Amino acid sequence: MNFLSEKSFKTLAWLCMVVSVLTIAAMSAYSQTGVVTTTDPLGLKPLNETGGGFLSSPVWSPYLVGICIGILSWLSFLFSDHPIGVSSAVAKTGGMLETAVRGQKAKEKAYYQKLGLEIGWEWVFVVGIVIGAFLSAKLSGDFQIHWIPAMWEQRFGHNIPLRLGVAFLGGVILMIGARWAGGCTSGHGISGTLQLAVSSWVALISFFIGGAITAFLIY
Amino acid sequence: MLKNLHEQKPVQLGLGLIMGILFGFFLQRGQATRYDTILGQLLLQDFTVMKIMMTAAVVGMIGIYTMRRKGMVQLHPKEGAIGSTVVGSLIFGSGMAILGYCPGTALGAVGQGSMDALVGGVPGMLVGAILYSTLYPILSESILKKGDFGKVTLPDYFKVRPLVAVGGLYMAIITVFFVLEIAGF
Numbered sequence: 023m024n025f026l027s028e029k030s031f032k033t034l035a036w037l038c039m040v041v042s043v044l045t046i047a048a049m050s051a052y053s054q055t056g057v058v059t060t061t062d063p064l065g066l067k068p069l070n071e072t073g074g075g076f077l078s079s080p081v082w083s084p085y086l087v088g089i090c091i092g093i094l095s096w097l098s099f100l101f102s103d104h105p106i107g108v109s110s111a112v113a114k115t116g117g118m119l120e121t122a123v124r125g126q127k128a129k130e131k132a133y134y135q136k137l138g139l140e141i142g143w144e145w146v147f148v149v150g151i152v153i154g155a156f157l158s159a160k161l162s163g164d165f166q167i168h169w170i171p172a173m174w175e176q177r178f179g180h181n182i183p184l185r186l187g188v189a190f191l192g193g194v195i196l197m198i199g200a201r202w203a204g205g206c207t208s209g210h211g212i213s214g215t216l217q218l219a220v221s222s223w224v225a226l227i228s229f230f231i232g233g234a235i236t237a238f239l240i241y
Numbered sequence: 242m243l244k245n246l247h248e249q250k251p252v253q254l255g256l257g258l259i260m261g262i263l264f265g266f267f268l269q270r271g272q273a274t275r276y277d278t279i280l281g282q283l284l285l286q287d288f289t290v291m292k293i294m295m296t297a298a299v300v301g302m303i304g305i306y307t308m309r310r311k312g313m314v315q316l317h318p319k320e321g322a323i324g325s326t327v328v329g330s331l332i333f334g335s336g337m338a339i340l341g342y343c344p345g346t347a348l349g350a351v352g353q354g355s356m357d358a359l360v361g362g363v364p365g366m367l368v369g370a371i372l373y374s375t376l377y378p379i380l381s382e383s384i385l386k387k388g389d390f391g392k393v394t395l396p397d398y399f400k401v402r403p404l405v406a407v408g409g410l411y412m413a414i415i416t417v418f419f420v421l422e423i424a425g426f
Binding site (some may be wrong): 031043080082084085087088089091093096097098099101102103104105106108112119120142144145147149152153154156157158159165170171172174186189192193196197198199200202204208209210212213217218221222223227230232233234236239240241 | 246258259260261264268271276280284289294295299300303306312314315320327330333337344358360361370372373375376377381390392393394398406411
């Protein structure tokens, strides 16, 4: 910038960062405390009524979760030089499974050669997701074995095989789409958008268009 | 200094695991690992998913671009093309509406006890990946490269300084948040 010195730019940039974090934190805190009174001009809805302790509160404000994930992204770039992503690791696992069954013929597939079927940062990251979600659910009392989501059951009834079959089909289409697009909602939708990659913003918009149309067709 | 850290494989595996655990924790705590939340977003009733993703994007872009300017990080944008990004993402969205999870939240759902993710979704994803690898040779020759726009970023594409792009997106997204909250979402 011509009219700002390097030092001022840095100060400005850090200020913006701090202001953003504070703004979003304030909005999330506001939403979480359940302050909905007649003096509440913005009418912000409470997200949980208990307002309990931080780690045990079963619902965090989405703004707070977003801040946390954003900061986690800073750390993944800084310490691991690796954006957050999920679908590559799943695809590699699929490749490893096929190789285990079909041997060398599978390993020589062009796509697996391109992808590289090894266990790396993203693979353990994905394992971590399962562990982290488990920890969160257990700590907040939210862990529960269940087979059919409530919304699904309301619409389609209590039919476990049907739900499993549809989930399987959905998973197949999901991953074909993810690899076709080169990423999923984590890789494109979060990591890509924060890098301002055109591909990722295009992907995000298309995710939601495809998803919304299908969702409205189903429901 | 940090470049050395990036190259230490065992340490990186430990870091990856820890960051994954945090990511899964945050997603579950934010209710993003629930079918109802994701379908609720796609049906435009529950904007939790968008709030999480856009907040992460805003916080993320400010931090990443600031650090990049100081030479602390480098970008890894993904390449794109109409035939790959648009077509693939539409398919992905459709799959997400049918399954009710994205890959990350599906794994999170497994962690919170959702058996439809464990027994249906995850195997489906693995099969999908295998199927894609079979389709890939045909696709890469035909549709995947159509309308290629490469790894371009928004600042480059619109020929503005990163600060302008970040600042503009920040204001747009914060505005969307205020509108959503006022509208009762």
